[in-house]
Amino acid sequence: DAPIEADTYHMGPGTLRISRKVLHGKLRARLLERLQAALPEEKRGLVLLEGGKETHLYSSDGEPLFRQESYMHYLFGVQECDWLGALCVKTGCSLLFMPRLPESYAVWMGRLKGPEEFKAKYGVDAVHYVDEMPDVIRGMAPPCLHVLHGVNTDSGLTVSPPQSPAENIPLETGTLYDIITECRVIKIPEEIEIIRYANVIGSAGHIAAMRSAKPGVMEYCVESAFLHHCYTAGGCRSPMFTPIAASGTNAAILHYGHAGAPNDRQTGPGELLLLDAGCEYYVYGSDITTTWPVGGKFTPQQRVVYEAVLAAQRDVERAMKPGVAWTDMHALAYRRILEGLLAAGVVGGGSVEELLEADIGGLFMPHGLGHFLGLNTHDVGGYPPGSPARSSRPGFRSLRTSRVLQPGMVITVEPGCYFNPALLMPALQDPVKSKYLVRDAVLSYMAVGGVRLEDNVVVTESGIERLTQVPRSPEEVEAVMAGADWP
């Protein structure tokens, strides 16, 4: 283990130790290099990021647990709300601005730490109070403030710049967003180490969940077993996203588990359970899906679907390396899944080529094959300027990126095959699509619900490293469900 210094983040014995100074220092240095390359000397100002603010539960005094905004966390690692951070593009000097809390807060929040203590904690060059910011920034006399301004390509939401804290210093919105977003796409080794840790903990959380299950268990008990393991054994306080614990036909609902469908079904014997859950450590996360029979044994139909999805995942992971287009991997997944369904007689009426051409793949896997992963579950940078545009083809249009793989990208590989009535029932009525569907077989497979298998991988120089370590073959899954050791 690395030693525990003032700037070390960790959650106690056995948890990962992170040097904030090293991690964020390296991330700032790389950003600085790219900004300097993009900006002539006289246009090099001060990067200014506004961190997340305190929020309330509606009008009450309830305060949801604060979670830092991802760009702010990326550059500075600040855990507390209402901070700002700055980075001088000329000198590389890093600054933080902290709120000045009244002394009386100490009774409620604990001893108030001052700028010097936070400077050591965050490993920056200086920490000032927010109320000193206008003077500090004016004193540095930057030609401008480089601020975030752009659109998140998954949410469509605009990242809006903060107001200038010094009236006469203009905001510059054209440079920072694209450059820092691209930095976030290519992870440095220190970031990969955290995501690897979140995968070690999250993988073990899936095992704990599998072991907790038996027919009749409520879906949410499986979710809770996952959460409890990740927190207790890994110090991961929050899930990376609302867990999906979907049994039976619920597995076909891609975002099951939300408030309107809150993992509240009782599982039945012979059903599959699809668990899509990841944990968060130091704001970085994992995003893992396993699918397994609550009763411990796959039925023949479940196995057909499972093996088709597993073949897709294995072959995609084998084919992945720098230079490979993600859209080709998506197509490869469709090919393997359709091959499996064709062999089982669920689809037909043509060759796999014809089925692919007719977009039958999207009827069974309507989502993209995977997404970048990092400080957000659907991490940024999927469609930057100059990269291939979003496809309009069914299935492909849901892809969260269409980029060519590069070393350092962390991406999920999550093929799935679902029997979703909202897609398949209309398709059975459709004159073109129904040609390729074997009606009785499709209807008889509806009870399978769906299978998704999701790994997190990092692209290396020659291929990938798989970060997720969960049982994948049906034999491994059945063995773990029966109590075998894992790994």
Next chain:
Amino acid sequence: DAPIEADTYHMGPGTLRISRKVLHGKLRARLLERLQAALPEEKRGLVLLEGGKETHLYSSDGEPLFRQESYMHYLFGVQECDWLGALCVKTGCSLLFMPRLPESYAVWMGRLKGPEEFKAKYGVDAVHYVDEMPDVIRGMAPPCLHVLHGVNTDSGLTVSPPQSPAENIPLETGTLYDIITECRVIKIPEEIEIIRYANVIGSAGHIAAMRSAKPGVMEYCVESAFLHHCYTAGGCRSPMFTPIAASGTNAAILHYGHAGAPNDRQTGPGELLLLDAGCEYYVYGSDITTTWPVGGKFTPQQRVVYEAVLAAQRDVERAMKPGVAWTDMHALAYRRILEGLLAAGVVGGGSVEELLEADIGGLFMPHGLGHFLGLNTHDVGGYPPGSPARSSRPGFRSLRTSRVLQPGMVITVEPGCYFNPALLMPALQDPVKSKYLVRDAVLSYMAVGGVRLEDNVVVTESGIERLTQVPRSPEEVEAVMAGADWP
């Protein structure tokens, strides 16, 4: 168990069954009666409430788990985001307006339920789409729309009214807020039953947490044991508030556990752990605090502090009944705590009367004795118009209500005694206050940290019913820590 109907909320076998139709029907009927009493017939319009909206994690597509706004939940129990609800003050007719989602959402969110299905689920008179709302409301031709407008007395935040969905129908902001807020203060039996359930589950969660602990455990493991029990055994997905699991001197920090101090300390032998945690079921909650030695045995100093707090809690609960002023209960708690500290030689230099007069109580318990509890942890209605104003006296000014007790109020009883350096170190320097503090004793007690004991009680016609059932005497606590059965 009540039968499971279309309008039943429950989380599976063994969890509480709630008839939405009965619960919200009664709550609406009582509100209606009071609004009719307050409004002449020609001024009786339509109550219009806007529910909570979908939120995002900053600019990402991450969606935090939706939690309904409390007033909207109170009247209608709607679990989903982006709804509105209306109640005709003339006729009592209840209406809901649901968002019209595109058919394609079915793939991601599950089969789309229509208005008829939701009408049965929520037990209202009619459900329409939000886009039909202007026409529906115009068709009812109400003289005005009664909307929420007021200030939450705990947060200081303003509850702002929605825009009128029909231009020519004016908003009326003067009536609804105070009346519905007062309704929320006095719980009906169906509400008390839910809070009782949240207390049964939360109490057992505390027992699970106590049993999981031993010296060296991380504070967050205790938190996780609580959460896991409440979810698995009770179907309570969310804590009512961010849990506080504070060991050693952290127990003196009233709101420990937040993002800047996230229950991340390793406990030591001989320390107390203060666990303030409650769970949420159907948005109603519990708020329970236990304090216990991680090693299983109280030290003599810990026992002194613990017994002083316990005496305060017991005597307050014995004294509570309709007609009693909450401020008097707060003073009674100070009296018992100071008596305990006086007997132990921690305070001195005067009688208990003199210590009370000199506000020495507030140095050891700087927070209020308790708060209303319901759909918010700090539930609404503490300082309504016409009730006693907030005191400016130390300790008393932190009271979240100064009201006289009435049957149906659900309130926490949470005396505490803390050795908080932010309060006591300056007091030891203060010429007046230091007179009453035994310096060496105060300093030697600092390591105790603090003790808080929090029960949830409902005021009855003749006294109270305690909803919380956790071990309280030092003997009970030590027995449970040693593995004895509870209850």
